[in-house]
Amino acid sequence: MNALLKHRLTWPVLALVLLLLLNQLFRSDFLSVRVQDGHLYGSLIDILRNGAPTILIALGMTLVIASRGIDLSVGAVAAIAGAVSCTYIYNSPDPSSLRTAAGGVAIAVVAGLVLGLWNGFLVSVIGIQPIIATLVLMTAGRGLAQLVTDGQIISVSNDSYQAIGAGFFLGLPISILIAAAAFGVAGLLTRRTALGTLIEAVGINPVASRLAGLSARSIIWTVYVFSGLCAAIAGLMISSNVTAADANNAGLYIEMDAILAVVIGGTSLAGGRYSLVGTLVGALIIQTLTTTVYTLGIPPEVTLVFKALVVIIVCLLQSSKARDLLRQRRRPVAKQSDVKVAV
């Protein structure tokens, strides 16, 4: 029992379940999932579908944070990805064909990889602090996206393209399937190989890692490129869902949601040990919160405050210090390495 209480995932999962139950209380059909035209429908499915971009970006963010970094540019990268793909499709001679859609996706993915390379270059080669390095692209990126779209909102009508964010496959939304696949691949890639452990080693003690012969540079580079890739795919989902590229608003503040998801999932902002499953739960909490706000009819002005409150509660529950205060027991004072999240 005690072990269960201490498990890093216990509190986030509990919070998620409580949130879902709270919704059920206000809307009795909340937890039911229907089949309609061979597709699954229901609030739970909506949460998953709308949450897919956040889940993906949080996935990339987890590895970046584990390596002691942070990537603030993900929202901008998502916007750029949507902008280049929609612009490409819009300007192509055959804007509704599958081939054009595939071309748009390919361009967006390449853009994401290149932007990730750029971030990785600034952090690992030039040695700029991650928060500053990615701030560059966070601010400049939206401008770039606007240049691509010429300051317009580019609408496209391409069924194949629309399927990414709004389509169904085997009864499930395609965006969920993509996010799930990305999680699976990332999980295998980091835990079946040594990548996960090496990322953690670099995040925990970069100096010792270097002396042990790790190539911190290539590891750090890898995580930023991966984060760029995730952001680009998320950007595709977002623009595909609304069949338009909006350079100003696509993925706005999504970096904050992603960072929160990572933190709620139990990965410390100080770097080191990470949990992909934790991040998944964290992202679902964030998305459920957004939905809850609508269900409860909370006015949009208070939405952010409400979100902040829940996040603070989850983080408090997770911090071993706060938990001990609750239990009125004295525990070892936090050493630097176990100072947990305090957002």
Added chain:
Amino acid sequence: MNEIVPVVDMSGISIEFPGVKALDAVDLRLFQGEVHALMGENGAGKSTLIKALTGVYPIDSGTITVLGATHRFSSPAEAQAARISTVYQEVNLCPNLSVEENILLGREPRRRGGIHWKEVRRKAREVLDQLQLGHIDPGSVLSTHSIAIQQLIAIARSVQVDAKVLILDEPTSSLDADEVQQLFTVIRTLRDRGVAILFVSHFLEQVYEISDRMTVLRNGRLVGEYRTRELPRMGLISKMIGKEMDALAELERAESRRQPGRQDEAPVLQAQDLGRKGSVRDVTIALHAGEILGLAGLLGSGRTETARLLFGADRADQGHLSIDGTAQTFRSPRTAINRGIAFSSENRKEEGLIGDLSVRDNLVLAMQASKGWLRRVPRSTQDQLAEKFIRTLDIRPANKDALIRNLSGGNQQKVLLARWLITNPRLLILDEPTRGIDIGAKTQIQKLISSLAADGMSIIFISAELEEVLRLSDHIAILKDRQMVGHIPNDGVTMEDVMTIIAGTPA
């Protein structure tokens, strides 16, 4: 004479960590004006007992009385307020602050709401002078100093407060003979002022020189409290290890001369006037397979810097380096490791441990790094290696999944040593490999080093204990003021010989 009331009286102290009973009903008494040694093997519970007293760890049971009042410190700050001052085993300072800031951190003299910097400087100077460390610039950044100097600065910090109790957990582990004497002078002065001092060390000579009384722990249990002059060395050792000493004494004597290295072949490592601006210069070495080269020199003479150059941790900008006769320029440790070189740093916390990873992950880290992330060392191999080295080096607890930061200092050191042994290097550079290791394990590691050399590994050995260097090495390179000043074969070289060379060379 001081039998009346102990300054500190801990009784029945128990602390349990998940899966480990670190302390089981242990008592400790410290008296005014006495130096008390806390003795025990690696992992016996010495540091844990100290942390119980200073409020780092909460105790599960037992009582702590300081100056007659029962206390339950829940933070080091509270213990400090009760005038207990501590230097922990791992230097706990802020590397990017200056020396003076570190010494006075949290107690800076103030004036008109701001920090009175002139006064800070004056107080820092005063305490440094008192410790005969006047040569250290109080304004210099802490991290620019060697680990030994940092250790001394940590001591300066604790001396600066007007303490009733001073706790020193292995303060001498990286100091050489002279600094130890400096430190002892300070300890004696404080003792005569009536401070109760708790001292931990694995060097028996030091313990016998400085302590009046000792408490022995074994496996988290109290063995007993003794007056130092009433407990002979052999008795102490058998109390610490729980069996008679013969086996160990045997080891010590069985230190037979090995075959000399393979001089006829090309040297494994050859350095010619290697150097780096601001680091060391004139490093000239020729090391053959199976040879052990000892680096001798005083604190700050450039031994660690030499090792770092040879390993590529710092880049050389003067001279030449070749491995097996091929010229090399090491840009990073990685390139050196690929050429079969390994380097175990003296600074285990900053440069060795990956604290939040398990013993197993730490053990295979260097091997994994050289294979690259794609080819993961199979889990079964990892387990085998971990089990093998936990057994051969007697790492405790024998749990490969334990987080390495939860191991005792000496056991952490063994894991780091194993990390490099696993890679089976051609040249192994060991900077203070026996630092913080108990006497039993130390002889064992020295034997290991000899046998590795006998099997053809070349070894560069650095230790603040000159004796240990002389016993193990075939050659001795002598450094002074960051310059290599001598290189002699070890045919019966004595400590005096080395000291004469150091003293005789003009800087």
